[in-house]
Amino acid sequence: MPGTFPAAAPTLSGDTLTISRFLASPAAIQRRLRDFRDLRFVSDQLLTQRFRSQGGAVLYEQSEPNVTDRTAEAVSPGSEYPYANLGTGTAAVAAIQKWGQKVLLTDEELARAxxxxxxxxxxxxxxxxxxxxxxxAIAMSAIYAAVTQTFAATTQWSAASPTFLRDILRAKAVIVGLNQGYMPDTLALNDTQYAYLMSDDKFTNALQRETTDNPVYTGEVERVAGLTIVVSPTITKPLVLDSQQLGGMADETDGSPGYAVSDLAVQIKVIRKDDQDAYDLQGRRKTVPVVQEPGAAIEIDNTNLEA
Structure with missing residues (x-):
């Protein structure tokens, strides 16, 4: 029996597509899957050093002094030089954790996709x-737990007349003032804090105006006061830090067969399961965050914009 013309339009109920056999199948457009860059994971940008561990843990020192325990003295001719002791940092140990999971992919799902x-x-x-x-998440928790220095913003950043630039510069000065060789290079903000900073007229009026690189046009501020701005929803309180000295991630490699390294040191493996006509898709990272120099970072309080 001939079908009616024009045929009814395709209908979709849940995951079931109903379509007349007299119509061509509509194009299925697959949604782009976001990766770690889109999801804005930032711990590897704040803990930039890379360590290798053995034996399931890593031993490290925190805040090793840069000078001896006594001042240099005037030495008379022929006299013996006074001995000084070399201070050491606080010893700490961090155990490696293996974080991972797997998902199942059946032959049928693969063939019918x-x-x-x-x-x-x-x-x-x-x-x-x-x-x-x-x-x-684990690394950011470690950073906030280790960093004890705080600086209270002069005025809440959500107030009518905030002092963003002054607060950032003063927080930076606290770190530099420790005279431990820290050179702050990063300002970590969440989306709300970043929006308030970028829309503050005191801040924007200090920027170059006769250019299309102005944030009014680009919607982005990449640097302020010599600090690279990192924006992520995982940031709670604003952080000013030296990303080269704050710490790093200690990863353990064991030479397990079949693994390949993907993004941010995550190891992946495809395992065939003949008894199930399926594959296990497995991923892991054996690591632990290490905050070696807590003094290389400072939290900015009193912003009223904490996540």
């Missing part, structure tokens, strides 16, 4: 993202 060639990539991307997210 609209885009079978990308089924593995999309599932593995989610595993990698989830692993990075967990490590990022």
């Amino acid at each position: 609209t885009f079978p060639g990308t089924a593995v990539d999309r599932k593995m991307r989610k595993v990698v993202n989830s692993t990075i997210k967990q490590v990022d």
Whole structure:
């Protein structure tokens, strides 16, 4: 029996697509899957050093003094030089944790997928993202727990007349004033703090105006007071820090067969399961955050914009 013309439009109920056989199948447009850059994980930008561990832990020293325990003295001719002791930092040990998970991909799902060639990539991307997210949360908790220096903003940043630039410069001065060789290079903000900073007229009026690089046009401020701005929802209180000295991530490599390294040191592996006609897509990172120099960072309080 001939069908009616024009045929009814396709309908979608949940995951079930109903379409007349007299119509061509509509193009299925696959949503772009976001990666760690889009999700703005930042711990590896704040803890930039990379360490290797063995034996399941890493031993390190915090805040080693740069001078001896006594001042240099005037030495008379023929006299013996006075001995001084070399101070050491506070010893600490951090145990490596293995963070990971796996997902199942069946042969049927692979064969019946609209885009079978990308089924593995999309599932593995989610595993990698989830692993990075967990490590990022652990690292940010370690940073906030270790950093004890605070600076109270002169005026709340949400008030009518905040002093963003002065507060950032004064917080930076506290770190430099320790005279430990710290050189702050990063300002970490969340989205709300960044929005208030970028829209403050005292700040924007100090920027070059006759250029299309102005934040009014670009919507971005990349640097302020010599500090690279890092923006992420994982930031609670604003941080000014020296990313080269604050610390790093200690990763353990064990030479397990079959693993390849993906983004941010996450190791991935595809395991065939013949008894299930399926694959395990597995990802892991064996690491621990190490905050070696807590004095290289400072929190800015009293902003009224804490997450």
